[in-house]
Amino acid sequence: MDAFFASVEQLDNPELRGKPVAVGGSGERHVVAAASYEARKFGVRSAMPSITARRLCPELIFVRHRFDRYNEVSGQVFSIFSDYTDLVEPLSIDEAFLDVTRDRKNIGSATIIAGEIKKEIRQKTGLTASAGVSFNKFLAKMASDIKKPDGLFLISPQEAEKFIEKLPVEKFYGIGKVTAEKMHKLGIHNGADLKKPDLAFLVRNFGKAGKFYYDIARGIDDRPVLAESERKSIGTEITYEKDLTTQFEIITELYKVEMELMQRVEKAGTTGRTVTLKIKFSDFRQITRSKTFPHFIRDFPALHRAVTEIRKSLSLDNVRIRLLGVTISNLESEDCEDQQLMLFNEEDCC
8 A cells, every 4th residue: 555544644634635744743752653655755754753754844744643544444455355366465554465376356467456456445445556566575565666656567577687687775675774785885786786696695794684685686586475264363563664773763663563463453353362572673683572471462551561571571772673573372262261360450560
């Protein structure tokens, strides 16, 4: 979806249309959760401190988030996806990979299917979406960003090599600002440069991520589109355009991840006892920490306390974080009985 949160706000409030809009608080300690395309022209981006966004765009209009509404529209969009294929792999509340080799409507063309989905989303939600079509996940993701907003772009097998070679490394999905700067120092500026070093060189300089860079420079991505037949967990994660570097940014962004996750848990009608915090750093090093609680996570305060407990067990000073994610597992139905007797009111816990 195109600038999803901000676009929903502009859809529901005609006075905001055509104006620079940021979803989030406007205070000195707030950050931008999403920015409209009008705001992006001024350099406003998600995860940017609101005070910086206001400096870049003095006419910026801040609106509070409405996760219930975003989830409502997301449900409509994913329902449309499911009409075309059973293989839908959600990436976030507003983005997914679709494998249309199993074409439920027998259309026979991935490009035509993408166009039909875009048209149906516009008709049913009033919003625009951009689509990328290609033969693997990496290239489809790259294609989806080419003609935003309201774009559709195809990267065929015949065009893939030429496309990758010309692409600046900072535009590669999975290569952040810090990594791109390191590549530049090594003389790697585009896909053609990235394809020159051997695997050993890339692994030596970028660790495990080196293998990923080696493959994508050659258009190789064998990951299948995975649709869960039986949900074993519910999670959400956010990858940031700009690394998180302060405790305030980490806490603020985790809060947003938790809120989105709780919306998904409530919508699914489930509850769980195991909470997992996932953190990916700017060098692609990744950690996960889980804790299983004696009681089910039934509301947002309980989830927030659980995530906070896990976060406080980690040393996150002087780090650069590119992704945060939270997952709830050990799922049960909402009507299950929690046998744990609470000795204290939850409000008394700290």
